[in-house]
Amino acid sequence: xxxxxxKIVDTALxxxxxxxxxxxxxxxxxxxxxxxxGALYWHVKNKQELLVVLAERILEPxxxxxxxxxxxxxxxxxxxxxxxxxxxxxxxxDVVSLAQALAPESLTPxxxxxALLTESGLSELHAHWGAKSLTHYxxxxxxxxxxRAELARSGLLEPGPDSDTDGEEFLFGVNTLLAGLEVHRxx
Amino acid sequence: xxxxxxKIVDTALxxxxxxxxxxxxxxxxxxxxxxxxGALYWHVKNKQELLVVLAERILEPxxxxxxxxxxxxxxxxxxxxxxxxxxxxxxxxDVVSLAQALAPESLTPxxxxxALLTESGLSELHAHWGAKSLTHYxxxxxxxxxxRAELARSGLLEPGPDSDTDGEEFLFGVNTLLAGLEVHRxx
DNA sequence: ACCTGAACACCGTTCAAGT
DNA sequence: ACCTGAACACCGTTCAAGT
Numbered sequence: 025x026x027x028x029x030x031k032i033v034d035t036a037l038x039x040x041x042x043x044x045x046x047x048x049x050x051x052x053x054x055x056x057x058x059x060x061x062g063a064l065y066w067h068v069k070n071k072q073e074l075l076v077v078l079a080e081r082i083l084e085p086x087x088x089x090x091x092x093x094x095x096x097x098x099x100x101x102x103x104x105x106x107x108x109x110x111x112x113x114x115x116x117x118d119v120v121s122l123a124q125a126l127a128p129e130s131l132t133p134x135x136x137x138x139a140l141l142t143e144s145g146l147s148e149l150h151a152h153w154g155a156k157s158l159t160h161y162x163x164x165x166x167x168x169x170x171x172r173a174e175l176a177r178s179g180l181l182e183p184g185p186d187s188d189t190d191g192e193e194f195l196f197g198v199n200t201l202l203a204g205l206e207v208h209r210x211x
Numbered sequence: 212x213x214x215x216x217x218k219i220v221d222t223a224l225x226x227x228x229x230x231x232x233x234x235x236x237x238x239x240x241x242x243x244x245x246x247x248x249g250a251l252y253w254h255v256k257n258k259q260e261l262l263v264v265l266a267e268r269i270l271e272p273x274x275x276x277x278x279x280x281x282x283x284x285x286x287x288x289x290x291x292x293x294x295x296x297x298x299x300x301x302x303x304x305d306v307v308s309l310a311q312a313l314a315p316e317s318l319t320p321x322x323x324x325x326a327l328l329t330e331s332g333l334s335e336l337h338a339h340w341g342a343k344s345l346t347h348y349x350x351x352x353x354x355x356x357x358x359r360a361e362l363a364r365s366g367l368l369e370p371g372p373d374s375d376t377d378g379e380e381f382l383f384g385v386n387t388l389l390a391g392l393e394v395h396r397x398x
Numbered sequence: 399a400c401c402t403g404a405a406c407a408c409c410g411t412t413c414a415a416g417t
Numbered sequence: 418a419c420c421t422g423a424a425c426a427c428c429g430t431t432c433a434a435g436t
Contacts, residue, residue, distance in 0.1 A: 026400085027400080027401080049427085049428065049429080050428080050429060050430085051427080051428065051429080059401075059402090060401070060402050060403070060404095061428095061429080061430080062401075062402070062403085062404095062430080062431075062432080063400075063401050063402075065429095065430070065431080066399085066400060066401070067400095070429080070430075071429065071430090121354075124355075125354070125355070125358040128355075150383070153380050153383050153384065154387065156352075156355075156380070156384075157348060157352075157383075157384040157387060157388075159351070160347065160348050160350075160351025160352050160355070160384070161344060161347050161348050161351065163347075163351060164346070164347025164348065164350060164351050165343070165344075165347050167308075167312070168311075168312070168315075168343075168347070171312040193340050193343070196337070196340050196344075197340065197343075197344040197347070199391070200341065200344060200388055200391035200392055200394075201344075201387055201388060201391055202391065203390070203391035203393075203394050204386070204387035204388055204389065204390035204391030204392075204393075205387055205391075206390075206391075207387075207390050213419085214419080214420080236408085236409065236410080237409080237410060237411085238408080238409065238410080246420075246421090247420070247421050247422070247423095248410080248411080249411080249412075249413080249420075249421070249422085249423090250419075250420050250421075252410095252411070252412080253418085253419060253420070254419090257410080257411075258410065258411090
């Protein structure tokens with residue numbers, strides 16, 4: 025059956041979900057699709073482009089909803105949605121971090137967060153910086169969670185207290201940043 | 212001349228400084244040392260261990276000095292020292308992020324920051340969480356700076372306004388986190 | 399237009415065998 | 418104790434040639 029960009033991305037996402045980023049090679053992907061490695065390059069420029077598309081797919085469920093009178097609340101919810109979306113795919117935060125490094129524009133959530141922060145009374149500049157700070161924090165925090173998960177999976181780490189203090193810690197960081205931004209509010 | 216762990220690490224750091232993480236392979240390292248790849252594995256367990264040692268070397272110049280009556284100021288200085296140390300080595304933030312993922316304990320600055328924050332009147336838990344938030348922010352922010360530098364180097368990005376707004380933006384993030392932590396202070 | 403076959407230039411790691 | 422030689426099992430990417 026005809027190879028399509030869609031099928032390539034879908035299969036790549038499957039490999040990611042089931043085996044993680046380390047197993048997502050172009051050759052492995054081709055094998056799973058029953059095709060020669062070179063065939064992929066007709067539909068996809070290179071592996072980097074593929075990773076950017078995967079990152080977009082991972083973030084798709086997240087809509088940085090509009091404020092509705094409570095911009096801080098909207099930021100909190102968006103941050104938690106982002107965390108959930110990243111955690112839903114193995115190595116999700118690594119893929120998104122890579123993609124953001126490769127194609128800084130293409131990932132939407134950043135501009136959404138900036139808009140919310142502007143709405144909360146920050147200048148354009150501070151809103152932009154604040155959104156970037158939040159993004160760095162979110163990606164770093166979730167990356168650490170997922171790294172622990174990978175280590176636990178490979179038996180190199182005792183499973184640890186599986187309770188959701190991670191969620192609490194994550195929210196602490198988000199709230200800390202929001203509280204710190206408070207200071208710069210005009211309104 | 213006898214191959215030693217020291218020489219391996221030194222040469223690795225040289226490759227990193229001059230050509231970046233992408234060019235730091237065990238085979239390339241062996242070639243530069245005039246030795247067979249397998250020889251490295253007598254002195255070093257594997258590439259991961261080497262990266263952890265490199266991260267320690269990169270962070271060596273940073274001493275998270277004690278407070279001296281002004282813990283917030285000490286945190287600010289430490290953060291800026293960290294940034295400088297990371298920027299001093301090509302792909303420094305990537306190496307340190309990797310190392311922190313591989314050997315979460317081994318990197319010292321985190322516990323230093325936590326100590327400073329405890330001294331500033333935060334509970335152990337909040338100090339710990341605050342230090343982690345700071346670390347995630349710092350690594351993310353500097354990683355972005357360095358990625359831009361790499362892209363510019365390869366000509367995929369116009370050099371941009373080379374002025375040091377990066378430093379300003381970085382400090383904004385650090386100050387925001389510190390201001391946000393203010394709320395939880397006991398003293 | 400789309401894919402195969404085959405190559406190019408690499409990887410990290412292991413391990414018998416040499417000195 | 419320390420290193421070589423050689424292998425194993427991989428990579429990403431390109432490109433003439435086929436259909």
